[in-house]
Amino acid sequence: MIRSLTSQEIKWRLLLILHLVGLVGLSFSPSRPFFAQLSFFNLFITAALIFHEVWLSSRHPWRVLIWLFSLGMAVEILGVQTGFPFGEYSYGTVLGPRLAGVSVIIGLNWFYLVVSSVALLRWLGVVNIWLTVVMASLILTAVDFLIEPVAINLYYWQWEAVSVPLSNYIAWFVVSLPLVYLYQRFTPHPPVLFPAKVLLLQVVFFSVLQFFL
Numbered sequence: 001m002i003r004s005l006t007s008q009e010i011k012w013r014l015l016l017i018l019h020l021v022g023l024v025g026l027s028f029s030p031s032r033p034f035f036a037q038l039s040f041f042n043l044f045i046t047a048a049l050i051f052h053e054v055w056l057s058s059r060h061p062w063r064v065l066i067w068l069f070s071l072g073m074a075v076e077i078l079g080v081q082t083g084f085p086f087g088e089y090s091y092g093t094v095l096g097p098r099l100a101g102v103s104v105i106i107g108l109n110w111f112y113l114v115v116s117s118v119a120l121l122r123w124l125g126v127v128n129i130w131l132t133v134v135m136a137s138l139i140l141t142a143v144d145f146l147i148e149p150v151a152i153n154l155y156y157w158q159w160e161a162v163s164v165p166l167s168n169y170i171a172w173f174v175v176s177l178p179l180v181y182l183y184q185r186f187t188p189h190p191p192v193l194f195p196a197k198v199l200l201l202q203v204v205f206f207s208v209l210q211f212f213l
Helices: 007-027 032-037 039-057 061-082 105-123 129-153 166-186 193-209
Strands: 089-091 157-159
Touching: 007 032, 007 039, 007 193, 032 039, 039 061, 039 105, 039 193, 061 089, 061 105, 061 166, 105 129, 105 166, 105 193, 129 157, 129 166, 129 193
Parallel strands: none
Antiparallel strands: 089 157
């Protein structure tokens, strides 16, 4: 008898296929520009699938999404317009529509990275809210450190300085603290397995890309 797949299994297999196809397409110069343009859709689908998990486990799923999206976008707009707190940088057109110079998909990126980092810690057995705030913020900062070289090479964004400034990583940690706290307040019992696996998938995806860019 063939077992029917659960919704989590379907979502997980879909993301595996999308990331595998994206990894192959981005790894070779001729196909790289085309697949870089598809990054917006990959990020959107990933965020949508994680939002479905939040929908199933939170009493205020839309509040979670709106707050994390809005605060993430607000600090990014501040950064692009003033250079504070991250440093001088600008977004390209690769990641789709922009609002005040910031790719709108970045707001969703903040949302799903916050959810996924908390999920990973829950998976590892960390339940204290304050310890989670600090550790999840460190995870978010480490993920940004991993993403930066790939994002720059794919023209997601560009820095005015030759290298990524230290202020960027300090700001990522500081900005992540209230976002992680708010998420936990809105979602006392956050989804665990699927978002945690997505974060690990992202780490593998960008780690492998480092060798081809």
